[in-house]
Amino acid sequence: MTKPTKTDAYEKIYFLIKRKGLDLFITNRPNKNIEEVEYTDNKSKARRFDEDDFEILDIDKTVHEKVEVTKKYDIATFESVVPLDE
Secondary structure (H helix, E strand, C coil): CCCCCEEEEEEEEEEEEEECCCCCEECCCCCCCCCCCCEECCHHHCCCECHHHHHCCCCCCCCEEEEEEEEEEEEEECCCCCCCCC
């Protein structure tokens, strides 16, 4: 394979909310209208929160902790000259 003609990198940051001392993650977005907190022990099913979500989030902060997740992506673009078919 040839060298890439262009390489881009970017990252996505989101947060999980975990019950302190337990491997339980919040799956919903509790607020003043939805007070019940729902949990899962499967991290891949946990709700991903953005920084803006914490303005309306209504949880007991003494029993929960915020987990920051940073995903980094590298995208490489490859181009090559190929013959035209007649």
